[in-house]
Amino acid sequence: MAGRMSAPARITGLGSTGAGDFETSTAMSLHAEAAFAAIADAGLLPHDIDAILGAYSLVEPQAMMATAFMEYSGLKPAIAMTISNAGATAAMMVMQAAMLVEQGYCRHVLVVAGDNRLSGLRSGAGAAIAALGAHKQWELPWGMTVPAAYALVASRYLHEYDVSPEQLAAIPVTQRRHASLHPLAHKRTPINVQDVLASRMIASPLRLLDCCPNSDGGAALIVSAADASKDTRAGGVAVLGAGQGNTHEYIVAAPSLTQFGCKQSAAQAFARASVAPGDIYVAEIYDSFTITLAVGLESMGLFEKGEAGQAAARGDLGLGGRLPCNTHGGLLSFGHSGAAGGLFHFVEAVEQLRGVCGERQVKDAELAFVHGDGGILGAHCSVILGRC
């Protein structure tokens, strides 16, 4: 297998609107705010962007999101592509952007996503999102929703491993603590294990605080060619390796409820980066639900199967712990704005490697692991970032 690129792509710019309830926002305005912030953060000008990668929106669906954003914003790159892989999209966009610049097609790729799924849909958001993850013919007629599908996975997890609800509840508690340290997070009020266990049941065993909120927000990255990164303000953070593992769209067709493509995606990313799981300082791992994070962490090879809950209860996943995870609060507390949700994980990872996280800073962080999961744990993409 090919190893690390000799001149890996670099993330040289970041833009984020943060996540919350932004009454006057639109999907496109959130894209624009994040995109132009990222371009400025990189010390670039709009005409330096020669590729845009876009994603998807529930509120303003487009046939070609990247192209629609070009039209909206006045940016004029030659290359514009749209990737729509649910929660794995952000990581796949970074993987694709790195390939574009490493192959010499372009110098600075704008990776951008955003959606006003809270203020744009209100109570309709839940219904719209819920129906997306269920097969129209073989699941939806039986009342399947995205939380129900993840709950089925969680039911199997609790059946197979000796882990208590209290231990798993430590995951949302830890992430809420992290979010309380981030000024741009959507949910910042601290919670404890009792709060999690008392929150209303959505689909057993998942309760309200096991589920991420719907948030308005947008985020963007600039991914630059290694030699082009000298044109940028800060030089950038290297994309050392990426990998994927994909198995299914719908839970009814999942080959396993305990083994997912994250195992493969993480292994490929580590191999390409020539990095071991134990070398990672900080992890930003997709966490649409508590179970999503538990399963993702265990696939990294850093925690044994069934151990994530105990690790969380021990404090391993908190700042100062063995593997600080989702140091911005993750989707569970920083917020979830669709594809931008996954980009928030990348923004945090890069800020950790830049050393600008303040109270959230993981000391001397040199290597970060970022993971995205799409659909019902069916699409996975892992990326390893390293300080240059």
Add this chain to the structure above:
Amino acid sequence: MTDKPVPTPTPESAPFWTAARDEGRLAYQSCLNCARAQHYPRALCGHCGGKQLEWRQSSGRAVVYAATRVHIGLPSFKAEAPYDIVLVDVEEGFRMVLNVIGNPEDIAIGDAGRVVLRERDGTVLPQFERS
């Protein structure tokens, strides 16, 4: 009150729905090349890519593989909430998503039963009935 979603048969799935509605049978595809069963129906075998598939009748005997009680689910299911959704493994080697007759509170992984066909608002659907 919105109507619950109903399945729309496709050319691939029509034999399944016809067998359910007109003959009271649970049908599944069996691959003549690799001998594996599959659900949901496809134009080819999802295991080996084979194009020769045969429709067979299932005994319906099944075991619960995963289970959840949905409290906040689809708006059209509000009257039934909390309602059970189960993934069941059917004897011949395929898996289905179903609700559970009677919506028992104590539905659990490992529960044995049968896939039965029941009418709901004029549509015949497979459901799980515990033994």
